Amino acid sequence: MNIRAQVSSVFHLDKCIGCHTCSIACKNLWTDRKGAEYMWWNNVETKPGTGYPTQWEDQEKYQGGWVKQGEQLQLRIGGRWGTLGKIFHNPSMPTMDDYYEPFTFRYGDLTSAPAGDDQPTARPVSMVTGKPMKIEAGPNWDDDLSGSNIYAANDPGVVKLSAEEQQQLFAIEKMVMFHMPRICNHCLNAGCVASCPSGAIYKRGEDGIVLINQDKCRGWRMCVSACPYKKTYYGWSTGKSEKCILCYPRQEAGEAPACFHSCVGRIRYLGVLLYDADQIESVAQRDDKDLPAAQREMILDPFDPQVIADAKKSGVADQVIEAAQRSPVYKFVKEWGIALPLHPEFRTLPMLFYVPPLLPVMSMNNQGKQKLADDFFATLEEARLPMQYLASLFAGGNEEEVKAVYRKLIAVRIQRRSVTVGDLPAEEVSKACTVAQLDTEAIDAIYRMTTLTRIKERIVVPPMLREQAIEAGMDPEEHKQEMGFGKRISPKRRW
């Protein structure tokens, strides 16, 4: 056993209102710089939709993630020689047009234009060239299904559906959508790490945060292709790749990452998971449909005395084990089983999990009416958003996985309805619990966690023990001002 700790997250999609506050918080902190304007380490997509960058889920196009090659895993962009062979020009690298050209407006013209017959206007200008441009794309261009006959219809997950399912999805007045915020998944079997020719990308041993060593990055730009989630970004001005750092400087000070902290809908949960690192390779090779379950299995019970003993032997600090016991992510993913990884079939073992959205699933027949358990579960079959679509997002195509989650979410509703309105017969409620395989205690806990908790319960930042690490190894007097401040050279092109 080689037990490691991973700071992991859960996003509860039923609670996301698509306000983009997370994106703005992140942008203001980290990417409001030349060369990084187009980067949205955190972005919010409308599903169905093509996302950012356009059709990022289409790995035929972008060649991200891993493929099984017999008994081994290989990066889809190629083996080691293949990757190096593409170093002079990377054929599957997205270009700026796959994201969007960052723009601003000449606001100054509004006040400085000479008097004339026409209203002065603030023309849009490119933040790359400085020249006037026509704005034709943005990071959430298809927000709330705008242009859905172009964007939603070309969602790689929608394209895969049958003609009938597509028709059902796009029926006028029945169209459904949900918002899906995305950040780096800080994967266990990360494609970006594996693809970096310089070895500049690494996972921090203590907390599993994946970072790019900016001094070691040489701009070979393989990570941009190899990340199937397109969450490493090439800094077009600096010549360095960058990605979400899970706000590790904030976490080291005990604070929640900015996107978590600012989340209006309180959809975000953060906590430590313990897992067995020796299993990474074998789990990542399981069949598509088994991947969600296999990933769940490799997560260990932080209350199990054997696990605790092994974790200590592997060097996991006591305080971190204690944080793992309070982890809301463990509850969502493992205890309740209502959070699933995004696109597990990319085989990177992403450590950000989603509670799939219930609202867009409830069938049309049920709108506004409260039905009994039987009807409720039947709705899964005639859901407005085809189960296959959700299964291809969150379960490698395994519908049973998503249905199991939905049964639980529905059971929570039925139970809460019986408590607050009291118009459901007791046997209906207990039947719902049986179908969902949840006891009332768990239902209460889910209800509590999704509605009533405060930030300290939703976001359990483990002590990162950096201070202690310095004290143990080196003289803090001598090294003061060196830790936590990062580079003191500004990230600009100088040579």
Add this chain to the structure above:
Amino acid sequence: MTDMILFGVFPYVAVALMVGVGIYRYCIDRYSWSSQSSQFLESRVLFWGSIPWHYAILLILMAHFLAFLVPSGWAVVVGSPLRLYLLEVTGLALGISTLIAVVLLISRRIGNARVSAVTTVVDWLVLLALLLQVATGVYIAFTLRWGSVWYMHTATPWLWSLLKLDPQVHYLAALPAVVKLHVFNAFLIAALFPFSRLVHVVSVPLTYLSRPYQVVVWYRQRRVR
């Protein structure tokens, strides 16, 4: 006198800059050490520019270095007329590819607004120096046969004399001006190296072939009880 400055002194200056500034930059500002890829801004022309450029220039450079470092082996290779002919034809073909490629690389830095927005003065110096280098190289290959033979009697002994800190510029004295330009420009490029994106050449990531896929870095020594 001019020859002495150009071929007896300048090479030392160039190499000193290359090594001195190179190490300084690597230590002080490693963040700046990058290929400065512009593929994100323009990919299509880059394909036709970068791939032929790199494969061809690496092979040509290798030939120059081999003839300098192992002249005896090189002499054997060019000893037979057939091999000499094959070598020269290959070299010429590669040279022409670099020439076309560098023209394409330059054209996209002029023609594409996004790429030209990220192009610095040094980028221009590098590309123009490289253009001059491959253009004179191809011209020499066409007009002064057979370079792979006379190189061994001119450039090789001269380079060795430089290495022995006893520059013998007379080896180059009788060569036509275009060859002298080619030689001087080569060291000019070396001098540009530490100030430009050319530093990427010494960062060839060969360790990628043997390292484990996943990299895990521990902040502390893992304390194993």
